[in-house]
Each structure stands twice: as structure tokens, then as C-alpha cells.
Amino acid sequence: MAKRKTAYVCSECGADYPRWQGQCNDCGAWNSISEFVVSPAKSNERNTRGYAGQTAAKVETLNNIDLQALPRFTTGFSELDRVLGGGVVPGAAMLIGGSPGAGKSTLLLQVMCQLAKDKSALYVTGEESLQQVALRAQRLGLPNDKLKMLAETNVETICDLALANKPEIMVIDSIQVMHVADVQSAPGSVSQVRESAAYLTRFAKQHHIAMFIVGHVTKEGSLAGPKVLEHCIDCSMMLDGDSDSRYRTLRGHKNRFGAINELGVFAMTDKGMKEVSNPSAIFLSRDEEMSSGSIVMVVWEGTRPLLVEIQALVDYSQMANPRRISVGLEQNRLAMLLAVLHRHGNVQMNDQDVFVNVVGGVKIAETSADLALLLSMVSSFRNQVLDRTLIAFGEVGLAGEIRPVPNGTERVIEAAKHGFKKAIVPKANKPKQTIPGIEVIGVTRLAEALEAI
Numbered sequence: 001m002a003k004r005k006t007a008y009v010c011s012e013c014g015a016d017y018p019r020w021q022g023q024c025n026d027c028g029a030w031n032s033i034s035e036f037v038v039s040p041a042k043s044n045e046r047n048t049r050g051y052a053g054q055t056a057a058k059v060e061t062l063n064n065i066d067l068q069a070l071p072r073f074t075t076g077f078s079e080l081d082r083v084l085g086g087g088v089v090p091g092a093a094m095l096i097g098g099s100p101g102a103g104k105s106t107l108l109l110q111v112m113c114q115l116a117k118d119k120s121a122l123y124v125t126g127e128e129s130l131q132q133v134a135l136r137a138q139r140l141g142l143p144n145d146k147l148k149m150l151a152e153t154n155v156e157t158i159c160d161l162a163l164a165n166k167p168e169i170m171v172i173d174s175i176q177v178m179h180v181a182d183v184q185s186a187p188g189s190v191s192q193v194r195e196s197a198a199y200l201t202r203f204a205k206q207h208h209i210a211m212f213i214v215g216h217v218t219k220e221g222s223l224a225g226p227k228v229l230e231h232c233i234d235c236s237m238m239l240d241g242d243s244d245s246r247y248r249t250l251r252g253h254k255n256r257f258g259a260i261n262e263l264g265v266f267a268m269t270d271k272g273m274k275e276v277s278n279p280s281a282i283f284l285s286r287d288e289e290m291s292s293g294s295i296v297m298v299v300w301e302g303t304r305p306l307l308v309e310i311q312a313l314v315d316y317s318q319m320a321n322p323r324r325i326s327v328g329l330e331q332n333r334l335a336m337l338l339a340v341l342h343r344h345g346n347v348q349m350n351d352q353d354v355f356v357n358v359v360g361g362v363k364i365a366e367t368s369a370d371l372a373l374l375l376s377m378v379s380s381f382r383n384q385v386l387d388r389t390l391i392a393f394g395e396v397g398l399a400g401e402i403r404p405v406p407n408g409t410e411r412v413i414e415a416a417k418h419g420f421k422k423a424i425v426p427k428a429n430k431p432k433q434t435i436p437g438i439e440v441i442g443v444t445r446l447a448e449a450l451e452a453i
Contacts (some may be wrong), residue, residue: 009036009190012441014228017094022150033334076114079265079275080107081304083250085258088169091208092257093201095175095230096250097215098239103248107266107273109137111212115169122167126153140272150206153187155180167209172200174214175229185445197232209408230254241268242361247282248273249362252302255309261365262302280418281308283360293380295373296391296420298411299364301413305407305414307391310361312376317353325395326359329369337396341374343401344446349375370396371424374446375453386453389421394429395413400446404428414441424452 008017013027023030045290065429072087081087084094098104107127112121125133130151137144148165151157155178155329160168172178178196179187199212204211213233219411230236241248245274250264265276267313276282284296293312295350298305317323326334334356354377358364371394393411395403405411408429415423416438418442443449 007036008033009194010191013034013099014206014231023301023422034190036183036194057155073115073119075111075398077107077111077183077264077266077273077275078277080250081110082304083255083262083264084235085250085252085262088210089257090168091205091314092235093197093204093211093213093233094235094237095213095215096232096237096239097217099217101242102239103268105133105173105272106136106140106268108173108212108214109133110140110142110272111215112169113137113142113147113152116148117143119168120161120166121146121169122146122148122150123173124150124152124169125173126151127174142272144448153177153179153440155199159199160369162203162209163207165371169212170204170213171212171396174216175200175404185415191305197229203230216422240361240363245361247276247360248357259302261358263306273307280414283308284418290388292383292385295372295376295379295386296415297414298391298393298415299362299366299368299405300405300411305411306362307415307418308362308364310372310376311357311359312380313355313382314349314352314377315355317351319353322349322351323353323355325354328361328363329373330365333367333370334373336398337370337374338377340396340400341377342448345374345378345450347378347381347450352381366405367403368393368396368411370394371402371426371449375424375449378450387422389418389419390424390453391415392424392449394424394426394443394449396446402426402443402445402449412438424449 006022008304010024010027010032012032013024014035017033020033022296024032027115033274038198051358054193073110074081074087096104096260109123112123117119124410130149133149150158175193175197176188179192180195180199183191183195190344200211200213203360235252237250237252239250241250246268248268252260252262254260265279267276294309296307297327298307324331324334338349338354356373372392373393374396375386393405395405397403404426408425411432412423412425412435416435421438423438423440425440425442427444430440430442441452443452
């Protein structure tokens with residue numbers, strides 16, 4: 001027997017090493033290196049061609065490639081189409097991850113049952129039995145007379161059966177239970193996930209089959225398996241949602257066919273996932289009686305503006321080291337903005353506990369929330385209620401300057417549509433033409449913004 005060849009691969013960055021070590025030298029992650037079994041080269045027909053029925057590759061000129069043969073098609077969910085960049089591209093491999101119970105299988109089952117009316121669709125389940133999937137479809141009231149089902153975990157068998165049935169769209173649920181026969185390690189290992197994903201992606205592209213792949217997440221919230229898994233596929237999405245909330249957010253982290261950081265919002269109901277066409281209305285469900293420390297900001301998610309409420313609570317600290325707790329915003333940026341507020345706003349909170357929360361469970365990554373965050377903290381610290389019809393956005397620099405953010409005019413227009421009457425924005429983002437129904441105040445320094453409220 002040939003000696004089994006092994007390598008050691010980092011699950012975070014994909015770097016390989018000849019022997020195991022505690023820390024990856026490339027990305028610096030600890031305990032991320034695991035054994036990877038290198039498949040021996042074989043001369044049989046399956047391994048030389050990749051899989052049964054694979055077509056031979058040929059060289060073509062860029063202008064001779066037919067783009068009309070691969071039109072996008074809709075999934076039936078406009079929020080999902082938005083995250084995908086406008087619809088599903090034939091031959092694309094799309095990875096959707098999320099915590100257990102987030103609704104990954106439910107959403108994909110709804111999509112597949114709707115698409116099966118007009119297209120050949122195949123749903124491959126490796127974690128559940130066919131009876132379990134059928135019971136879910138019956139409970140959700142989905143049309144189940146067209147969708148083809150398969151319970152299998154062997155990747156070669158799946159591709160051979162798919163080649164015989166010729167589906168236009170497939171679902172693999174999930175990649176962590178799939179295995180390739182030539183790899184000797186257990187399903188879910190770095191070796192199996194890496195080889196299975198590469199095998200399925202190659203099959204989808206050769207036969208122009210749109211393929212959804214379900215992936216598990218780790219306790220840190222990132223996709224389980226090697227980091228190269230995200231490099232193999234064309235689109236990576238993450239379905240997030242708290243267990244005590246009925247709303248789910250689908251965010252695109254990678255997309256070769258559209259913009260990244262697109263956000264789709266769904267509501268989990270007894271009939272499955274329902275898309276939310278106006279997410280701003282959810283995040284703006286404010287109390288009738290306003291309190292201090294609350295303000296609305298306009299963030300840009302992908303290709304559309306989104307209005308969310310930010311709340312701050314500043315209270316005297318009984319501890320030697322006051323607490324700085326941030327939910328939905330970056331912790332380090334909160335500490336930096338408190339220093340800017342002290343230096344350039346003459347507001348000192350060294351003896352105050354500061355708690356910040358973004359309503360609705362939205363996670364804000366862009367810097368346009370800086371100005372709104374500072375105004376909410378000052379409002380809570382002074383116990384002064386801000387105007388209910390006020391919105392604010394803008395980046396705050398270390399020198400106390402208010403920097404412009406992208407798509408400023410579109411943000412103001414979106415706020416005006418929702419009935420806001422006053423906006424504090426960077427002076428460079430102030431619209432050149434007057435927008436009916438809203439007063440726009442352009443500021444260049446933090447002191448001017450504080451004076452405006």
C-alpha cells in the first residue's frame with residue numbers, strides 16, 4: 001500500500017505546514033492547524049476526468065463568450081435576490097451559513113419549492129431524512145409535487161445522480177456532512193470539507209447548475225471549516241438572528257456577481273420565512289414617550305439606506321474602572337469617540353458607565369454612525385430629550401472634524417420619506433438642492449453639532 005501523505009492546514013487562512021504547531025505563522029491564529037490528508041493520484045477514469053460526464057476544457061477569447069446563455073433568474077424572494085446581486089446566476093456556487101435554528105433550511109426549502117414549478121430542482125439532504133423534510137414542507141404549506149429530493153452524503157454519488165436528472169438548481173444541506181470516497185478522514189474534517197466543496201463547485205460550473213451550499217458556524221459565529229471554503233464559492237451569505245427575535249438578517253460577505261454587505265431582512269412565522277420589504281419601519285418602532293439618549297441614524301447597507309435607532313445610557317459609575325459596553329457597534333470605536341468628546345466637546349465621562357445599543361439587533365460596521373453615537377451619549381449625559389424628528393450621520397475624526405460619508409444625499413432623501421424634519425450631516429454631504437419637508441444642517445466640527453442640538 002502507498003504511504004498516506006498528510007499535511008497540516010490552518011482553518012483560518014489555509015496556510016499549510018509539514019508538521020503540527022500551535023500557532024499559524026501567517027495569520028497568527030492559535031489552535032487552528034489540523035491534519036489534512038492529501039489524496040493520492042489515481043489513474044482511473046473518475047479521477048482523471050474529475051467525475052463522470054465532465055466536459056473537456058477549451059480556450060476561448062473573451063469577446064466570444066456567450067453571455068446570453070446564462071441569464072439570472074429570480075428566487076421568488078426579493079430580499080434574497082438583493083443579497084445575491086439581482087438573482088441567481090446559473091453555474092454559481094452560493095454558501096449560506098448561520099447558527100442552528102436561524103432558518104437556513106427553511107428558507108432554502110421555500111425557495112426550492114417555488115422554483116420547482118418552472119425549473120428542474122434537486123434538494124440534497126444529508127442531515128435530515130426525507131420524511132423530516134416532507135413534514136416541514138407540509139407544515140409550511142408549500143407545493144411539494146415538483147421538487148426532487150435526495151438523501152445522500154457521498155459527493156460522487158450526488159454528482160452522478162444530478163447528471164442523470166439534469167437539475168437547473170441544487171441545494172446541498174450541509175457541506176459538513178458530505179464526504180469524498182478518496183479522502184480517508186471523517187466527514188466535517190478540514191480534508192473532507194475542502195475536497196467536497198471543490199468537487200461540488202467544479203461540477204456546478206461545468207454543467208451551469210446553480211448550487212446553494214449550507215454551512216455550519218463555529219461558536220465565534222464564523223463559518224466552520226477551512227478558510228479556503230469561502231475562496232472556492234462565488235457568494236457567501238450569513239443568516240443571523242437572536243433566538244428571542246422573530247426577525248432574521250441575511251448579509252452578503254462575498255459576491256462575485258454583485259455588491260457585498262447587502263442586507264436582506266426576513267421574519268420567521270409559522271408559515272416559514274417572510275420577507276420584510278421596508279426594514280426601516282421595523283427598526284423605528286419607537287415609544288410614544290421619548291426619553292433621553294435616543295436618536296435615529298441613517299446607515300448604508302449595500303445599495304440602500306437603512307434607518308435605525310441608537311440608544312445610549314450614561315450613568316454614574318460605582319466602580320473604579322467605568323464600564324464601556326457596546327451592542328451592535330465596535331467597542332474600540334466607542335472608547336475612541338469618548339476621548340474625542342472629552343477633548344473637542346468639553347464633555348467628560350471618566351466617572352460614568354456608558355452603555356450603547358443599536359435597536360433591532362443590527363450590527364453597524366461603517367463609520368457614519370459616529371456623529372449619532374456622540375449625540376445620543378451627550379443627550380443621556382445631560383438628560384435632555386432630542387427632537388423626535390431629528391436624524392444624524394457622519395464620521396468623526398480624532399481632531400473633532402466631521403467627515404463626509406458616501407451617498408449623503410440619498411440618506412437624507414430616505415429620512416425625508418419617513419417623516420423626519422431635521423438632519424445634522426457633514427457639510428460636504430449637504431444636498432445642493434433643497435429637499436422638501438426636511439431641514440438639513442451641515443456641520444464641520446463636533447462643537448457645531450453639539451450647538452445644533
